[in-house]
Amino acid sequence: MAGGGNDAALVRAAQLGDDAAFSALVERHWRRLVGLARSVVGDVDAEDVVQDTLITAWDRLGDLRDPAAFRAWLTRSVARASVRRARRRAWLRPLGPLDDAADPRVEDRNGEIQVRQLLRRLAPRQRVVMHLTVVEGMSDREIGETMGIDAASVRSHRRRARTVLRRLLPGEGG
C-alpha cells in the first residue's frame, strides 16, 4: 500500500496521548478517507462518517499493536463505518428493484457519467471494493486485508459490481 510511510512515529506519539500527532495523522489521511466514504455513503454523510470514525480510532488507538498498520486499520474502520451507514440509509430509503435496462439517470445531458447514481445501485461492500480497486489501485490481497475478507471474496464482489454496472452503463451490451 502506498503512502503513510511515516505514520508509525506519529501513531506511537498519539498512543501516548499526543493530540498534535493525532492531528497530523488526520491531516495526512483525511482526503483519502473522505474519498472512500463518499463512494460508499455519498457526499452528504461522508465527512461525518470519517470524523466519527477518527474519534473512535483515537479511543481504540491503544489496541493497535503495530503502528505501521495504522493506514490499513483506519481504512478498514472507515470502510466498515461507511458500509454500516449505507445499509442504515438503504433501510430508511430503499431504492427500487434493479432495473435491467440502462438507467437514463446514469448520464447527464452532456453525456457525462453520473458516478453517484451508478454507485447507489451497488451493494455497500461492492462500492468499497470498486473504490479501492479503481481509485486507490489496491491489489486484491490488499483490499482483502483492508476489508477483513479473502482475495477470492474481493474478486467475487468486484465481479458482481461489474455485472450491475454493465447492465446500467449506456452502450454496454447488457
Place this chain on the structure above:
Amino acid sequence: MENRRTPEDRFVEAFRAWADRPPRLDPSAAAKVVVSRLGERRRPPQQLAWALATAAAVALGVASLLMVRTASPPQASQQAGTVLANPTLAEGQVLIWLDEHTSLHMTYAAPDAAAR
C-alpha cells in the same frame, strides 16, 4: 481514440475524477475539528455535572436528617440506657435517654473543680 473507450473505461475515468474532488473541509480544518471534538469529550458534560451536584446535595440532606434523628429521643423499641451524642451539649456533659420519656444529664468535671 475517444470512440474506442468502452463504457466501463468511461466509468473508471469518471469514477476517478469524481472521487478526486476535494472534501468540503480541507485536511487542516478537519484535523482541528476532530481534535476539538476530542477535547469536548474530555470535559464532563454539563448534564453530568448537574447530576453529580444534585446527588451530592441529596446525600448531604440525607446525612443531616440522619444526624438529627440520632440526636432525638429514642423510640420505645430502643433499649434504655443508650448513650447518645448530642451536638448541643456543652463540653463534659453526657445525655442518656433511659426511655422515651426520661433523660439523664451528667456533667463530668475534675475533682478539684467540683470542690470549689
